[in-house]
Amino acid sequence: MKISHVKQDINITPELQARIDELISHYPADKRKSALLPVLHEVQDAHDNWLSIELQDKVAEILNIKPIEVYEVVSFYTMYNQQPIGKYMFEFCRTSCCAIRGAENLMDYTCNKLGIKEGETTPDGMFTVVGVECLGACGYAPMLQLGDYYRENLTEEKMDALIEECKNGQVKLH
Template sequence: MLSAVRLLTRRLPSASAMAVQTRTMGTSQSFHINTPDNTQETYFDFTEENYKLVNKILSKYPANYKQSGIIPLLDLAQRQHGGWLPVAAMDKVASIVEAAPSRVYEVASFYTMFNRTKVGKYFIQLCGTTPCMICGSEDIKKTIEKHLGIKNGGTTKDGMFTLLEVECLGACANAPMVQLNDDYYECLTPKTVIELLEACKEGKPPPMGKWGSLPMNGQVSCEGPLGKTTLWEVLPPKVDAERFKDGKVDPASVKEHMSY
């Protein structure tokens, strides 16, 4: 018993190491800590409407491979629960896919897309990786922290905003940027990020641009300041807008659907 305690002690970080602020890859530790609104006894169940989606998700997999639906079911539960996953929701998913709860916990704690602690209505993930850092992400972070009165990893008292600095979000060409819930706001400056925050306070975040993101400097997608200067004669393949209308996809035709 004593040797086990000594082994555990050797693995624990020092107090000085824990005091150093580092960038995290998620919103919580890999282990669960009970809070009043997050215990195994806390009630969670999918709504009647979402059970239709549960059945639709499970219908995509063979009956003996229900566990393949863990990730989309966790995503559905998180969206229903205001952007985060209580342990009771993970237990419900485990029950539906007939898996041990630990199998679901390990998925939820591995992927940073799942928040196992409460986040604000607007979850701001600020990219701090090299291209964004070079283009001013530190100034964007300081602006957000000052304007909202929170630090990295914190949530405003009214529960409206949570700020978390994360690794690359794949929008390097339009750095610096943030992911706000599901949406990308790019080419930010301290001025435009404040405009974005104020719009969110009014419940009117700017709508996405033509290509599913919004550069806040007026450009379209990744076009430069001169606009589109190449590929005038090479048109993209035509894609059937209703190709997934019934929610079913024949794996053999995926390349056709994606215009490969």
């Protein structure tokens, strides 16, 4: 994903700050950086599931580390989003087992059905489709991650049903 220039409202609520403090407390005072990954998850969850540069700078400030130390982590892991994403993000595994079992065709099918290309979000802000590397569920290929859950042994029919479930608000993300 490319870095976004969309402005993001940053709101470190007392509840979020307390959760961050609790995560930081798991590590020695001079090793606050060790809390970076879980803190990024918490902050992202509280900000519509994405991390603007300004928000990444805020995380650096909270952890008392350099902004580049946050950027390099956020840009490395696909679970951190650098631009606004849809309410439902289909993260298709496209590594070997899933590729052999038709992941690319399935991703194309889904993109065509939603009228977007890989990496894009539908204009109504509902769906994003991205390709990611192995998610460790190779025996259930092809598969995707949606929120905190995996959808496995996918077919075009299952994608049709999943999209309908999302549209009807029947899908649990967390």
